[in-house]
Amino acid sequence: MTALTSNLTAPDIVRCGYLDLVVTDLAAARAFYVDVLGLVVTAENDHEIQLRTFEEFIHHNLVLRQGPVAAAAALAFRVRTPEDVDRAEAYYSDLGCPVRRDRNGFARGVGDAVRVTDPLGFPYEFFHAVDHVERLTWAYDRMPPGALVRLDHFNQVTPDVPRGCEYLQGLGFGITEDIQDSDGVVYAAWLNRKATVHDTALTGGAGPRLHHIAFATHEKHNILAICDKLGALRQSDRIERGPGRHGVSNAFYLYLRDPDGHRVEIYTQDYYTGDPDNPRVSWDVHDNQRRDWWGNPVVPSWYTEASPVLDLDGNPQPVVDRDEPSEMAVTVGADGFSYTRSEDRQHGFKLGEQL
Template sequence: MKKGEGTVGVGDAVRVVDPLGFFHEIERGERLIQRYDLHRGAQIARLDHFNICTPDIPAAYAHYKSLGFGCSETIEGDEHELYAAWMYRKQTVHDVAFTGGAGPRLHHLGVATHESHQVLRTADIFGALHEEKHIERGPGRHGVSNAFYVYLRDPDGHRVEIYTSDYYTGDPDHETYRWNVHDDRRRDFWGNAVIESWYKEATPVLDLDGRQQPVSSSVLDESAVQVGADGLG
């Protein structure tokens, strides 16, 4: 495990980037992809991505670019100011996404299923168990990433996305797709409303010594751009 800190410049400002941890080996587990007798619930295939609320999207973008991450999609203002960025190392839409907001905080953990009906099955199971209160948002289809999704909250309030149907980003000339912040399809391709808790609530994070990181306010707040179905207030 290696730990390190770096700095990146944004205009005339320089800020410290939080430490990162990397690993180069892991114990191998049993291959379970065809152990259908063991598959239950959403039939999760893998851990897919993390979504992080950060007050400085350009700094996060520049730092992860310097680590070799690509950028599949962004949400931008009319002057190309960054509201959010989806960045990847594997050949999918994202391994980490940065959403403008008070942070650093964990917005959600994304886990992938193979097919969209498994997302719907997840919602049906929660309904059948009378636990529908844990379904925060969806099912729906994102504009960004094209993914079919449902967002759940665990008993401690942490957010998990059950996710499928994004796309391949492995072409060497893959171009970043740029959504305008005024396009109400960016968060939900069908125009369904994005609820306030999804924009405002997230989980505080700890530093490498287990201490809660202080939260800084964001300059850009996507939820303040009230368009289409996003009429919050």
């Protein structure tokens, strides 16, 4: 049993950096991420493709790696200094987690790095050294209508959200928003290092699994353009949920599923969270504007499906069920379990309590 926190100094995490993703059909994945979504290819060979967003200057934000099982191989965070890689190694060793270090990097373009299986069962990587590549911020001649300009965040499924929060807060993450009920059950939490709503989020459910990776666009119309393009390509069934406005984060969003079923969010316009006393926003799980500010329903697959994650040997991690009530069970398909206006609460909770 690993510990959740250590007395050692945690590595100073700057931000989420890239996702190492195993896909079962690299050509199909390339068609989706490059031809449809327009991510920029930094490097590629027969086995893997390194992709970045238009405003990125580090080597990549996404590695697509051909493999036997569709899964997330690593959620990689950039740390502030080379010494923070040492700190990461020490920190997770102290937690009793499996730790591997590769001074040549686990991915092309990335240098000295540590990969761990963290206390929640997720494969985290910490790196500082990375090749700089051309930042295409001004490359408007190359941007499609739905240009993805930044990696925004990861979202992880874990059975026990408060336990996950304790671990991530030990690592230096702050909590910006969460979803709770009146009994104190926490259904999800959003945690940040950079000054946005999150670098990663914890979604309560059977885990460890990767819920999604999210890329940012400049504006809302860019996200609509991705929908329109998917329609034109007769790939509208790649759209799982949205577009819509989140309650949590206030961002405009769209959820897609890639050819392997990996979920990709397109996301824009959350808010600044960089002050030390940034106010946490707690949403009631029965507030039906929490997940979609316009009250549009969340599809069941969004709650139930997610990608396996791998251990350091490349084997899928076993998944543990959530003990507490699931957000879907308490909200989806049950008319009285949610409310839009506060005066509806009595009604909503009454029915909800009949569970």
